[in-house]
Amino acid sequence: MSKENSFNKTIGKNIKLARIKAKYTQEELAEEIGISARYVSQLERGLAFGSANTIVSICKTLNIDSNFLFNDLINTKKSTSINNLIDQKFIQQYIQLSTSNKQFVDIIVNQLLKLQNDKNPKQA
Numbered sequence: 001m002s003k004e005n006s007f008n009k010t011i012g013k014n015i016k017l018a019r020i021k022a023k024y025t026q027e028e029l030a031e032e033i034g035i036s037a038r039y040v041s042q043l044e045r046g047l048a049f050g051s052a053n054t055i056v057s058i059c060k061t062l063n064i065d066s067n068f069l070f071n072d073l074i075n076t077k078k079s080t081s082i083n084n085l086i087d088q089k090f091i092q093q094y095i096q097l098s099t100s101n102k103q104f105v106d107i108i109v110n111q112l113l114k115l116q117n118d119k120n121p122k123q124a
Contacts, residue, residue: 007073009046014069016044018062020095033057 019029019040026044030037035054042048043058050058059066094105 005046008049010073011049011069012044012046014071015040015058015062017091018058018064018068019044021091022062022064024062029058029061032061 019026024032026040027037030040033054034057035050039048039050043050043054055066055069058064059069094102097105
């Protein structure tokens with residue numbers, strides 16, 4: 001696999017994760033930014049690489065920073081790996097859940113956060 005193809009696949013994977021997290025279908029994202037759903041699919045599979053305008057539109061629509069898309073590709077001392085920001089395995093498993101099970105997971109996480117915050121209130 002060429003380096004360029006590997007880059008495209010990494011960026012595509014990150015676009016797909018962000019799209020799913022933002023609860024957009026490929027069709028909805030495509031319509032929002034003015035491209036075809038087929039092109040969104042090609043981007044996500046690493047078969048195409050969007051123009052700067054397309055990448056910016058994707059980031060704005062999905063409410064993500066461009067660093068999210070490129071972070072695994074650019075290694076700097078200040079860069080934080082996406083793997084440190086999200087647990088990839090959990091995200092992949094979550095994506096496979098039904099809508100009702102995703103809602104259930106969301107409720108549980110919110111309750112756990114509430115319990116955690118009640119135990120450890122932030123001190124002013």
